[in-house]
Amino acid sequence: MTPGVDDATLRELVPAVLGVLARRGADFATAEDAVQEALVEAVVRWESEPPTDAKGWLVTVAWRKFLDLTRSDVARRGREERLLAQPEAGPTESADDTLALYFLCAHPSLTHTSAVALTLRAVGGLTTRQIAAAYLVPETTMAQRISRAKRTVSDVRLGQPGDLQTVLLTLYLVFNEGHSGDVDLAAEAIRLTRQLAAVTDDPEVDGLLALMLLHHARRDARVDADGRLVPLAKQDRTRWRTDLVAEGVDLLQAALIRDALGPYQAQAAIAALHADARTVDETDWVQIVEWYDELLALTDSPVVRLNRAVAIGQADGPRAGLAALSDVDDTVPRYAAAAAFLHERDGDLATAATLYVEAAEAAQNLAERDHLNREAARLRSVPGSR
Amino acid sequence: MAKYLMLKHYRSSSAPTDRPFAPMDQWTPEEVDAHIKFMYDFQDKLRQTGEFVDAQALSPEGTFVRYDGPGRPPVTDGPFPETKDLIAGWMVVDVDDYQRAVELAGELSAAPGRHGEPIHEWLEVRPFLTSPPTVTE
Numbered sequence: 001m002t003p004g005v006d007d008a009t010l011r012e013l014v015p016a017v018l019g020v021l022a023r024r025g026a027d028f029a030t031a032e033d034a035v036q037e038a039l040v041e042a043v044v045r046w047e048s049e050p051p052t053d054a055k056g057w058l059v060t061v062a063w064r065k066f067l068d069l070t071r072s073d074v075a076r077r078g079r080e081e082r083l084l085a086q087p088e089a090g091p092t093e094s095a096d097d098t099l100a101l102y103f104l105c106a107h108p109s110l111t112h113t114s115a116v117a118l119t120l121r122a123v124g125g126l127t128t129r130q131i132a133a134a135y136l137v138p139e140t141t142m143a144q145r146i147s148r149a150k151r152t153v154s155d156v157r158l159g160q161p162g163d164l165q166t167v168l169l170t171l172y173l174v175f176n177e178g179h180s181g182d183v184d185l186a187a188e189a190i191r192l193t194r195q196l197a198a199v200t201d202d203p204e205v206d207g208l209l210a211l212m213l214l215h216h217a218r219r220d221a222r223v224d225a226d227g228r229l230v231p232l233a234k235q236d237r238t239r240w241r242t243d244l245v246a247e248g249v250d251l252l253q254a255a256l257i258r259d260a261l262g263p264y265q266a267q268a269a270i271a272a273l274h275a276d277a278r279t280v281d282e283t284d285w286v287q288i289v290e291w292y293d294e295l296l297a298l299t300d301s302p303v304v305r306l307n308r309a310v311a312i313g314q315a316d317g318p319r320a321g322l323a324a325l326s327d328v329d330d331t332v333p334r335y336a337a338a339a340a341f342l343h344e345r346d347g348d349l350a351t352a353a354t355l356y357v358e359a360a361e362a363a364q365n366l367a368e369r370d371h372l373n374r375e376a377a378r379l380r381s382v383p384g385s386r
Numbered sequence: 387m388a389k390y391l392m393l394k395h396y397r398s399s400s401a402p403t404d405r406p407f408a409p410m411d412q413w414t415p416e417e418v419d420a421h422i423k424f425m426y427d428f429q430d431k432l433r434q435t436g437e438f439v440d441a442q443a444l445s446p447e448g449t450f451v452r453y454d455g456p457g458r459p460p461v462t463d464g465p466f467p468e469t470k471d472l473i474a475g476w477m478v479v480d481v482d483d484y485q486r487a488v489e490l491a492g493e494l495s496a497a498p499g500r501h502g503e504p505i506h507e508w509l510e511v512r513p514f515l516t517s518p519p520t521v522t523e
Contacts, residue, residue, distance in 0.1 A: 111482045113387045114436075135387065137439050137480045145436025173387070176519045186520055215520050229518060267521070334522075366515040 011125035019097020103162020207265030
């Protein structure tokens with residue numbers, strides 16, 4: 001990579017550069033293509049000629065690319081002179097530009113899939129090829145997805161007030177995707193959420209960032225050397241990243257003080273309580289149940305009810321957990337896995353084993369299916385469990 | 387975002403009883419062309435919408451192969467003439483949700499056959515198993 005300027009630093013400049021172009025009157029779709037071309041050129045040129053002002057260099061080159069891309073249109077519309085008369089951005093405008101770009105790329109008129117793709121490219125500065133590889137689809141498919149997304153938002157004026165909730169959901173989806181190919185989507189989601197937190201003033205943004213950091217802290221412990229999924233209770237907690245935990249907890253505490261609770265802060269609080277426990281037995285399940293109650297009040301989802309039932313099983317015993325589970329819709333993903341876990345703790349190993357098998361059949365990912373099959377096999381190898 | 391396999395089952399019993407399924411060799415050349423064009427147009431449409439991942443057609447005849455113990459060559463068998471179910475091919479799509487996958491499979495099943503009538507071919511929609519999500523509790 002470029003000496004002195006790594007890939008992430010380069011890509012951090014993308015929203016500001018795009019913002020300058022947009023304020024000069026460039027349409028979003030073409031400006032975004034122009035910035036991508038400038039990034040490609042930067043990677044090549046900066047190797048031998050590192051710029052003194054990276055952002056200024058990118059603005060100049062992206063603007064030239066933009067003019068190239070629109071040359072034929074420009075003559076017709078007489079746009080060039082008008083555009084060139086626009087002023088440069090100041091620091092405040094740069095922050096506004098960045099936020100405006102997040103809003104546009106996660107505009108409510110886009111599907112989640114499109115918002116994710118557009119955000120990674122236009123805000124994240126990733127290439128179409130990288131995004132396609134990260135989501136395991138052909139590059140042509142991803143290119144179409146992005147260009148359709150651009151068309152969908154072509155009538156939306158950049159700078160219009162946006163919906164922060166769709167932005168947060170988009171970033172959450174990127175984080176939770178779980179693939180780990182060339183592009184580390186979890187790390188990218190954290191980078192983009194950090195960047196968003198720097199230009200917004202909303203405790204839910206910090207809550208989401210805290211949630212991501214607290215989960216990311218456990219990443220190395222989630223999988224063993226053979227690639228097997230390690231459940232939270234069995235993780236080697238010395239492998240959790242204490243720096244990320246500390247940062248997540250600090251962010252969360254500062255957010256909670258502002259007394260505007262939202263679902264991301266509540267989820268981060270649950271993750272923080274797990275992070276606080278040096279061993280699984282030290283876990284404060286009573287507080288975790290309280291946070292699930294908060295979460296349920298904020299967002300009544302069957303997934304939250306299911307996780308709450310498991311937490312009640314830990315706090316008040318498996319019978320209480322099973323009673324709570326009976327109020328949960330049994331079609332929710334992982335229902336059988338939760339039931340298996342609670343029955344096992346209740347000592348009913350035969351029922352638990354049957355439920356683990358059922359849960360494995362319903363699993364939506366391979367690592368989890370393998371894990372649940374192992375759990376079933378483990379119980380069935382116990383004498384008297386059949 | 388989720389990937390689904392749309393498996394094209396070609397079985398004589400698949401059509402509704404009031405529309406007996408006519409095998410392709412009983413179609414006119416124009417009807418065959420129309421069917422193939424429909425398939426290509428459908429794939430093109432998926433490329434345009436950014437939902438296309440893969441499409442493959444399979445030869446109708448295959449071989450069953452099985453390990454037969456150490457030092458022995460694998461056992462091969464087939465084709466099995468009694469097998470009514472034949473996998474003609476598949477498409478893989480990457481879509482927002484299950485509903486969209488079902489909607490697309492329904493469209494694909496309307497491919498034209500004899501007399502330009504939809505063939506009502508069964509498509510089996512199966513989700514891919516993904517990587518585990520990061521946030522689970």
